[in-house]
Amino acid sequence: MSKVPAGLKYTKEHEWVKIEGNTAVVGITDHAQTQLGDIVFVELPKAGAAVQQMKTMGVIESVKAASDVFSPLSGKVLAVNSDLVKTPETINKDCYGAGWMVKIELSQPDELKQLLDDKAYTALISEA
Amino acid sequence: MANRTALYQTHLALGAKVIDFGGWDMPLEYPAHILREHTATRSAAGLFDTAHMGQLLVEGPGALESLQRLVSRDLAGMEDGQGRYTLLTTERGTVIDDLVIFREAEARYFIVTNAGTFQGDAAHIGANLKNAALKDLQTDAYKLDLQGPKTFEILARLAKAEFRKLKRFRMTRADVAGIPSVVSRSGYTGEPCGVELFFPKNDALKMWDALMQAGQPLGMLPCGLGARDTLRLECCLPLYGHELSADITPLEAGLDWAVSLDKEFLGVAVLRRQKEQGVPRALAALKLSGRQPARAGHPVESHGRQVGTVTSGTYGPSVGAAVALALVEPCAAAVGTALQIAVRGTKLDATVVARPFYKPVKA
Numbered sequence: 001m002s003k004v005p006a007g008l009k010y011t012k013e014h015e016w017v018k019i020e021g022n023t024a025v026v027g028i029t030d031h032a033q034t035q036l037g038d039i040v041f042v043e044l045p046k047a048g049a050a051v052q053q054m055k056t057m058g059v060i061e062s063v064k065a066a067s068d069v070f071s072p073l074s075g076k077v078l079a080v081n082s083d084l085v086k087t088p089e090t091i092n093k094d095c096y097g098a099g100w101m102v103k104i105e106l107s108q109p110d111e112l113k114q115l116l117d118d119k120a121y122t123a124l125i126s127e128a
Numbered sequence: 129m130a131n132r133t134a135l136y137q138t139h140l141a142l143g144a145k146v147i148d149f150g151g152w153d154m155p156l157e158y159p160a161h162i163l164r165e166h167t168a169t170r171s172a173a174g175l176f177d178t179a180h181m182g183q184l185l186v187e188g189p190g191a192l193e194s195l196q197r198l199v200s201r202d203l204a205g206m207e208d209g210q211g212r213y214t215l216l217t218t219e220r221g222t223v224i225d226d227l228v229i230f231r232e233a234e235a236r237y238f239i240v241t242n243a244g245t246f247q248g249d250a251a252h253i254g255a256n257l258k259n260a261a262l263k264d265l266q267t268d269a270y271k272l273d274l275q276g277p278k279t280f281e282i283l284a285r286l287a288k289a290e291f292r293k294l295k296r297f298r299m300t301r302a303d304v305a306g307i308p309s310v311v312s313r314s315g316y317t318g319e320p321c322g323v324e325l326f327f328p329k330n331d332a333l334k335m336w337d338a339l340m341q342a343g344q345p346l347g348m349l350p351c352g353l354g355a356r357d358t359l360r361l362e363c364c365l366p367l368y369g370h371e372l373s374a375d376i377t378p379l380e381a382g383l384d385w386a387v388s389l390d391k392e393f394l395g396v397a398v399l400r401r402q403k404e405q406g407v408p409r410a411l412a413a414l415k416l417s418g419r420q421p422a423r424a425g426h427p428v429e430s431h432g433r434q435v436g437t438v439t440s441g442t443y444g445p446s447v448g449a450a451v452a453l454a455l456v457e458p459c460a461a462a463v464g465t466a467l468q469i470a471v472r473g474t475k476l477d478a479t480v481v482a483r484p485f486y487k488p489v490k491a
Binding site: 035037038040041043059061063064065066088092 | 358418443
């Protein structure tokens with residue numbers, strides 16, 4: 001069964017969000033990394049880039065295919081996990097911790113309301 | 129509904145992720161995932177369900193002569209139990225399928241085909257036989273591939289026969305796990321130690337369980353089509369539908385060694401012309417500078433101009449880089465040529481290298 005930590009928010013596209021004041025830390029969920037299989041490359045936005053809710057902000061390449069990563073919220077990229085350049089497999093090993101992808105400064109905090117809590121996300125992936 | 133092999137439920141029980149391949153529901157990977165399955169095959173062993181592939185028998189006094197007219201390779205002079213890799217061709221010299229044909233006896237030839245092309249192959253071969261008959265073996269026959277350095281050690285636990293001395297592309301009959309089988313030293317991973325096991329479909333679960341029990345303690349993993357693809361691509365083995373197709377000739381795909389131009393077979397005139405005038409495009413092995421993979425269909429460029437297209441691409445774990453095969457203009461196919469692959473707006477640097485990307489270590 002996939003891990004879905006409480007205290008995080010989630011999107012239908014399988015990203016997780018950790019809110020720290022007006023900053024959001026973003027990654028992909030355990031369900032997503034299991035579905036993708038071995039991740040071999042990650043393409044992320046640069047620090048300073050603008051991101052928009054539910055628009056693609058990057059790509060994850062697994063052995064078999066490329067998958068879009070969507071920004072769960074609108075804002076500006078504050079930081080990018082550069083470790084993922086050398087070791088993208090960190091996302092498979094520790095998707096909620098060392099496998100974080102970007103930190104975003106929120107421009108529209110109201111958007112948080114549209115995210116799913118852990119129970120709703122668990123229900124979503126159980127239906128799949 | 130898609131076809132399923134007799135071990136479909138077994139794969140599900142092992143946690144396999146299933147995909148469609150050539151109209152068959154097959155395991156893409158098991159919970160170990162592709163990279164670990166791949167490295168297990170190179171360092172210990174991998175067990176692959178390949179029963180979706182086609183198996184045919186052509187029998188009769190006219191068997192050899194009929195097959196000679198349909199395939200690119202000279203099949204004459206094979207010993208009983210010997211096999212050869214060859215292409216089944218169209219009148220345009222392009223490829224209907226790539227096959228391995230084994231001579232079982234003077235008037236009996238056993239043919240292994242790809243899964244999605246099997247029906248077409250059988251129809252084409254069947255329609256062109258003289259003094260010979262075609263038999264579809266797939267209803268009763270099964271196939272499993274066991275590949276990797278520990279192959280013979282694993283088989284030694286299940287069979288009295290010694291397979292280590294079996295030469296490449298030779299087959300022999302023996303009991304494995306008490307099941308009467310045909311064992312051929314062949315496969316699709318590039319590994320020098322590896323076999324294809326042919327046996328009755330009713331014994332599929334018994335054979336699978338026996339191999340898992342014997343092999344897992346030695347590091348063997350069950351492997352899906354994902355690892356099958358990364359393994360073959362690292363060794364530059366062609367995949368029908370990618371490096372070979374009804375639009376690609378064996379010479380364009382670099383398979384000159386599987387073409388006997390002095391034999392009369394369907395499409396040979398086109399291939400003789402290609403040999404004389406030069407092929408219009410050639411298969412090149414591209415090693416990318418990074419880990420980001422290129423995929424089939426991505427354009428290949430030289431100095432900003434498209435010179436070809438990627439036919440297959442992935443990350444090669446034994447190579448440690450992204451690797452791709454591409455059909456390009458012949459001058460761009462020279463080893464050492466620097467090329468770019470256009471992927472989603474970026475240009476990835478790649479170099480043409482000698483084939484194969486990876487040479488498995490002989491155990």
